Amino acid sequence: MTDDVLLAQTTRNGIVESCHYGAAIVMDAQGKTVFSAGDCATPIFPRSTVKALQALPLLTEGAADKFALLDTALALACASHQGEPAHIAVASDMLARTGFDYGVLECGTHWPLDTTSARALAASGQTPCALHNCCSGKHSGFICLACATGQDVANYVRPEHPIMQTIAHTLEDVTGTPHTSANMAIDGCAIPTWAIPLSALALAYARFASGTGLSPERAAAALRLRHAIASNPFMVAGTGQFDTLVMEELAPKVLTKMGAEGVMIVALPEQGLGMAIKCRDGGVRAAETAAAALIARFAQIDHSPILSHFMRRPLKNWNGQLVGELRASSLLAQNFLPFSVTDNA
Amino acid sequence: MTDDVLLAQTTRNGIVESCHYGAAIVMDAQGKTVFSAGDCATPIFPRSTVKALQALPLLTEGAADKFALLDTALALACASHQGEPAHIAVASDMLARTGFDYGVLECGTHWPLDTTSARALAASGQTPCALHNCCSGKHSGFICLACATGQDVANYVRPEHPIMQTIAHTLEDVTGTPHTSANMAIDGCAIPTWAIPLSALALAYARFASGTGLSPERAAAALRLRHAIASNPFMVAGTGQFDTLVMEELAPKVLTKMGAEGVMIVALPEQGLGMAIKCRDGGVRAAETAAAALIARFAQIDHSPILSHFMRRPLKNWNGQLVGELRASSLLAQNFLPFSVTDNA
Numbered sequence: 001m002t003d004d005v006l007l008a009q010t011t012r013n014g015i016v017e018s019c020h021y022g023a024a025i026v027m028d029a030q031g032k033t034v035f036s037a038g039d040c041a042t043p044i045f046p047r048s049t050v051k052a053l054q055a056l057p058l059l060t061e062g063a064a065d066k067f068a069l070l071d072t073a074l075a076l077a078c079a080s081h082q083g084e085p086a087h088i089a090v091a092s093d094m095l096a097r098t099g100f101d102y103g104v105l106e107c108g109t110h111w112p113l114d115t116t117s118a119r120a121l122a123a124s125g126q127t128p129c130a131l132h133n134c135c136s137g138k139h140s141g142f143i144c145l146a147c148a149t150g151q152d153v154a155n156y157v158r159p160e161h162p163i164m165q166t167i168a169h170t171l172e173d174v175t176g177t178p179h180t181s182a183n184m185a186i187d188g189c190a191i192p193t194w195a196i197p198l199s200a201l202a203l204a205y206a207r208f209a210s211g212t213g214l215s216p217e218r219a220a221a222a223l224r225l226r227h228a229i230a231s232n233p234f235m236v237a238g239t240g241q242f243d244t245l246v247m248e249e250l251a252p253k254v255l256t257k258m259g260a261e262g263v264m265i266v267a268l269p270e271q272g273l274g275m276a277i278k279c280r281d282g283g284v285r286a287a288e289t290a291a292a293a294l295i296a297r298f299a300q301i302d303h304s305p306i307l308s309h310f311m312r313r314p315l316k317n318w319n320g321q322l323v324g325e326l327r328a329s330s331l332l333a334q335n336f337l338p339f340s341v342t343d344n345a
Numbered sequence: 346m347t348d349d350v351l352l353a354q355t356t357r358n359g360i361v362e363s364c365h366y367g368a369a370i371v372m373d374a375q376g377k378t379v380f381s382a383g384d385c386a387t388p389i390f391p392r393s394t395v396k397a398l399q400a401l402p403l404l405t406e407g408a409a410d411k412f413a414l415l416d417t418a419l420a421l422a423c424a425s426h427q428g429e430p431a432h433i434a435v436a437s438d439m440l441a442r443t444g445f446d447y448g449v450l451e452c453g454t455h456w457p458l459d460t461t462s463a464r465a466l467a468a469s470g471q472t473p474c475a476l477h478n479c480c481s482g483k484h485s486g487f488i489c490l491a492c493a494t495g496q497d498v499a500n501y502v503r504p505e506h507p508i509m510q511t512i513a514h515t516l517e518d519v520t521g522t523p524h525t526s527a528n529m530a531i532d533g534c535a536i537p538t539w540a541i542p543l544s545a546l547a548l549a550y551a552r553f554a555s556g557t558g559l560s561p562e563r564a565a566a567a568l569r570l571r572h573a574i575a576s577n578p579f580m581v582a583g584t585g586q587f588d589t590l591v592m593e594e595l596a597p598k599v600l601t602k603m604g605a606e607g608v609m610i611v612a613l614p615e616q617g618l619g620m621a622i623k624c625r626d627g628g629v630r631a632a633e634t635a636a637a638a639l640i641a642r643f644a645q646i647d648h649s650p651i652l653s654h655f656m657r658r659p660l661k662n663w664n665g666q667l668v669g670e671l672r673a674s675s676l677l678a679q680n681f682l683p684f685s686v687t688d689n690a
C-alpha cells in the first residue's frame with residue numbers, strides 16, 4: 001500500500017464500517033507547503049477541479065466582455081452543475097449570445113444529476129440534451145472563447161484544436177507542470193485532462209486565490225472569477241451539493257470545487273492558500289469530509305454549521321433514522337473536529 | 346494503514362487514477378481457508394450479502410409452503426432489487442398471500458434504484474411506496490414468516506421482535522459468530538445488522554453452497570434457495586446489475602450477492618466454496634471487479650464473457666468513447682486475468 005493517510009471513515013452504531021485513504025496538501029502562492037499528508041507527488045487527474053483555471057482564457061482573451069457574460073455565466077463556466085432548470089437557462093443563454101444552440105456542444109448528453117430535475121424532465125415528456133450535461137457551462141464557455149477569438153468551433157474538444165491548446169498552455173503556466181501527450185487522458189466530457197502532482201494543483205489554487213505568481217491579466221481574471229463564483233454558489237453545483245452549501249455559507253472567504261474520482265480543491269483568498277485533496281479510491285464523500293476539516297483548520301473557522309455537518313455527516317436509513325456517520329479523521333482536523341474521536345483504521 | 350491488499354484500480358489512458366484496497370477470503374465448509382488476502386478478521390457489516398441466510402427461516406419455519414411462494418418470490422426475498430415493475434409485482438403478490446399490502450412494510454420508501462423505472466414512475470404521475478424499496482422482497486418474506494408462525498407483524502424490524510430474534514439465531518448458527526447488542530447496528534432498511542469477521546461470512550456461504558455443516562432442514566432450505574436464485578437472476582438485482590448479469594451467464598455454478606459499502610459474497614456449489622470480499626472504502630465497483638477475478642480463479646472458468654467484462658471493465662465518457670478501465674489486481678486474479686498487467690499502487 002502507499003503512504004496515504006486516513007481522510008475519513010464511516011461508522012455504524014459506533015463501529016467502523018468503511019475507511020477512505022488519500023492525500024491532502026495546503027500551499028501558499030510562493031510554493032511553500034503549509035501542510036501535507038499522504039502521497040502528494042504521484043500525478044493524479046484533477047478532473048473538474050481545474051474548471052476555474054480552464055475559465056481564465058474566457059476573460060484574458062476578451063470573450064466574456066465581447067459577449068457581455070454575466071457573473072452567473074462565469075460561475076457556470078466553472079461548474080459541475082446538476083442539470084437544474086436555472087443551470088440550463090444560463091448555459092442556453094451563453095450559447096445564444098454566440099448565435100449557437102446546444103447542437104454545437106461536444107460534451108455528450110446525460111440525464112440531470114439532480115434526480116428531482118431528471119424525474120420532472122421525464123414527467124414533462126422530454127429527454128435531456130447536451131445542456132443537461134454537468135459540464136455544459138464549461139463547454140458553453142469554450143464556444144464563447146472560440147467565437148471571440150475567431151476559431152472554428154468544430155472539434156473544439158480535441159487536443160490539437162486551438163481552444164484546447166490555449167487551455168493546455170494556461171494549465172501548464174498556472175500549475176507549473178508540463179501538459180503533454182505523456183500525461184494526457186480524456187475526461188468524461190470529451191476534453192483532455194492531464195495528470196499532475198497534487199502539490200501542483202494546490203499551488204495553482206493558491207495563485208488563483210491570491211493572484212500572486214500570475215500575470216496581471218490572469219490575476220485580474222482570477223479576481224473576477226472568484227467574485228462570480230462567490231456570488232453564485234448555486235451555479236457551481238446545485239441543490240444539496242457540497243460546493244453550493246459550503247460557499248452559500250462561507251464565500252468569498254472559502255471557495256471549493258469537487259472533481260470526479262475524489263478530488264477536491266479549496267481556495268482561501270484571505271489566507272492566500274490553496275488546498276488539494278485526492279481520496280485515493282475515488283470517493284467523493286471522503287474528499288468532501290476531508291475538505292471540510294481542512295477548511296475549518298486552515299481558514300481558522302471555529303463555528304460553522306456547514307463545516308460541522310460535513311466533518312461529521314449523519315448517515316440515515318430510509319426511515320430517516322440516524323444509523324451512523326461519516327467523519328473526518330482527527331489527523332486532518334485536529335482540534336477543529338466538533339467532537340472527540342480516536343481514528344480507527 | 347491496515348494490511349489490506351489492492352483489489353482493483355481504475356486507469357485513464359493507462360495512467361492509474363484510483364485504487365481500491367480491501368480483503369478477500371475463500372473458505373470451504375469445513376472451515377479451511379483456501380485463499381485469503383488482507384484483513385479478514387476485523388468484523389465488518391455484511392449488509393445485504395446475508396439476505397439468502399436471512400431467508401432460510403422462510404423455508405425451515407414452513408412459511409414458503411404455507412403461502413405457496415413461487416421461486417420468483419424466494420429469489421426476491423434474497424434480493425436487493427432495482428424497483429423495476431417485475432420486482433414490484435412479485436413483492437406485491439407475496440404480501441397479498443398474507444392478506445396485507447405495502448402499508449405493513451417498515452423498510453421505508455425510496456425511488457426505484459433503476460433510473461429508467463424511476464423516470465417512468467414519475468412520468469406516469471406516481472410516487473414510490475415501500476414496495477420500491479430495494480429490500481421489499483426481504484421484508485415481504487418477513488411478513489410471510491410472521492404470519493405463518495402466528496406473530497404480530499407490528500414492529501417486526503425491531504431487534505426484540507420474535508422475527509428478528511429468529512433471524513439473529515439463524516445468522517449466529519450459520520456464521521458461527523455471536524450476534525448480540527455488542528456487534529449490532531441498524532441497516533438501511535431498518536432491521537439489525539451485525540458486524541462479523543469476513544472469514545465467518547465466507548464460511549457461512551460455503552455452508553450455504555454445500556449444505557455441509559447445516560442441519561438437514563437448513564441444508565434443504567439452502568438447496569431450494571440456491572435453485573430459486575439460480576433460476577431467477579433478474580429477481581435478485583435487476584437490469585444491468587452485477588449479480589443478475591453474472592448469474593444469467595454462470596448460475597447455478599456461481600451464485601453472487603452484493604451488499605452496501607463494498608461487500609460481496611459468492612457461493613460455488615460445485616466446489617463447495619464460499620467467498621467474501623470487503624472493499625475497505627465501501628466501493629461497490631471494486632468488490633464486483635474483485636469477485637469476478639476470484640470467481641474465474643476458484644471456479645476455474647477460463648472463458649466467460651461476463652467475468653472478462655467485470656475483471657477489466659471499460660470506462661466510457663458521455664460520448665461513449667473508451668477513456669479508461671476498472672481492472673482487478675493481478676494479486677487476486679493471477680493468470681485468470683484476460684490481459685497482462687503489473688499492479689501499480
